[in-house]
Amino acid sequence: MNAIELRNVTKGYPLFKVDNISTDVKQGFITGLIGPNGAGKSTLIRMITGLIHPDQGTVRTLGSENPSGDVAVKQRLGIVSDECFYYEHLTIREMSRLIAPFYSRWDHAVFKSYLEQFELSPKKKIQDLSKGMKIKFSLAVALSHDADLLVMDEPTSGLDPVFRRELLDLLASMIQDETKSIIFSTHITTDLERIADYIAFVNQGKLIFNEAKDDVLERYIIVKGDMDLLDADTRRQFIGIRETSIGFEALSDNKAEAQRMFGSEALMHRPALEDLIYFTAKGGRQHA
């Protein structure tokens, strides 16, 4: 079962385009969306939540091509982003009273307990909340109506490390029953190393891959060695190369081939997700 299905999705802006992306986000799992600044992550997320529509292709979220206009689907969606529109002059209590009637599965006791857990006073005005508090508030809302799909645009970026860990635990426990799904974009790739099942990687509007995290980290390899190992042939092997005065470090997406080419002459190790972004972005720029 898929929580989200994208088919040949294209969305163009004057200087950028999401380019013909087809992929699925699986139900019951956490998918992390990664990529450099301006790669198209928020654009994809806006299409998934129905805030904007593709120029070509289709996006189906919880089975609907129009999630923001379909009340039944909208109720099952939990959205966390800094684009959540709340009335700034209202307090948390007043705002939640406005929101609650919209959701048939709203649980006030759960909401109250999240406010306590997140140390948010119901008396605080939305406009007086810090960036992290706003994220916590929209999280409390998303978690209190028993959403089937959480879609989050950089939910952890404004959060302190203690709360970030708590949030990751919360998300991991949310998908325990295998019916809920989560997709979130982030630059804090270590968060995804902790909890993501799948990683979707976009670069310059194109999908590089959407695969099980463990498979990705198995397939790619970092190679480190002396500069004399680099020639036209070996360079072609790499997605991106960082050259310094003492040698090179590079990323290959073909572990077996890299091992065959360099054998014991180079050091090799498993990459972190951050390495994939760094070397892919660097490689792209080099060849531009």
Ligand SMILES: Nc1ncnc2c1ncn2[C@@H]1O[C@H](COP(=O)(O)OP(=O)(O)OP(=O)(O)O)[C@@H](O)[C@H]1O
């Ligand atoms: N409404 C718009 N009009 C014109 N260009 C836009 C619009 N929205 C996004 N873009 C452009 O689309 C590109 C992708 O933006 P997007 O916000 O999707 O990237 P991102 O991967 O989320 O980046 P970041 O990691 O920096 O948040 C950028 O070049 C941005 O300027």
